[in-house]
Amino acid sequence: MLATLSLVLLLAEEPTTSLPRHADPPAADTPSPEQRRPTDPLYDKPIGATDDGAFVLTAIESVRQGVIDSRAAEAGLPTPELRAAAAKIGHQQQMTLDKLESLAKAKGWRLPEGNPVRTSTVPVSSASRTSADFIINQIAYHESTLDQFRAQIGGKGGDGDLRRALRDALPGYQQNLEMLLGLKL
Numbered sequence: 693m694l695a696t697l698s699l700v701l702l703l704a705e706e707p708t709t710s711l712p713r714h715a716d717p718p719a720a721d722t723p724s725p726e727q728r729r730p731t732d733p734l735y736d737k738p739i740g741a742t743d744d745g746a747f748v749l750t751a752i753e754s755v756r757q758g759v760i761d762s763r764a765a766e767a768g769l770p771t772p773e774l775r776a777a778a779a780k781i782g783h784q785q786q787m788t789l790d791k792l793e794s795l796a797k798a799k800g801w802r803l804p805e806g807n808p809v810r811t812s813t814v815p816v817s818s819a820s821r822t823s824a825d826f827i828i829n830q831i832a833y834h835e836s837t838l839d840q841f842r843a844q845i846g847g848k849g850g851d852g853d854l855r856r857a858l859r860d861a862l863p864g865y866q867q868n869l870e871m872l873l874g875l876k877l
Contacts, residue, residue, distance in 0.1 A: 739839050739840060739843040740847065741843050741844045741845075741846065741847020741848070741850060742844070742847075744799075744801070744844075744850055744851045745796075745799075745801040745802060747840075747844050747854070748792055748795065748796045748799075748801050748854065749796075749801070749802055749803070749804055751792055751840070752789065752792050752793060752796065752803060752804055753804045754833075754837070755788050755792065756789060756807070756810070757810065757813060758781070758785040758833060759782060759785045759786055759789060760810050760811065760812055761812045761814055761826075761829065761830075762778045762779070762781045762782030762785055762830075763778075763782055764811075764812035764814065765778035765781075765812070765814060765826045766778040766779050766782060768816065768822065769822065769823055769826060770819040770820075770822075770823060771823070773875065773876075774823055774826065774827075774875065777868075777871055777872065777875060780868065780871065781830060781868050784861075784864040784865065784868055787861075787864070788861045788864075791857045791861070792857065795853055795854060795857055798853075799851065799853070799854075813829065814826050814829050827875055830868075830872050831869065831872050831873065834868055834869040834872065835869065838862065838865050838866060838869065841858045841861065841862055841865070842862070845858050845859055845862075
């Protein structure tokens, strides 16, 4: 009788070993909680106008880098269409740089120091990867530049000559952005 009771109890118990259970991993297109909220509390605020002298200082530095990037791209990109785009961008950058530097000198605003060892920010690898990196880099640069120029133009007060120079530069940057968005690799 004891053997029968033991057998009934053994058969009635749930198995003590089972595979460990883990939650299903999130879908690939679902951002993690950390990615859903920005870490920078100022991230979701619109770009605003800054002090004219400080704006020109950072704008000149940015445009100088843009000139270097476009020159390197013009010399190293594989297709004539991309080299022509880089040349057009470089021409726009150089015109903007000349205007901002002359304006800063006339207004007595500080100019950034020269950087004789400045190199291109576009990584160089295979021809197609370098082309794609150039296009992506320039799209981001042009979008950012347009946002910053528009914010500075829209700010209260500020220097009229600077606003005019930025307003004059906007169509060229917008045309370059549209050209970049239409490029094919």
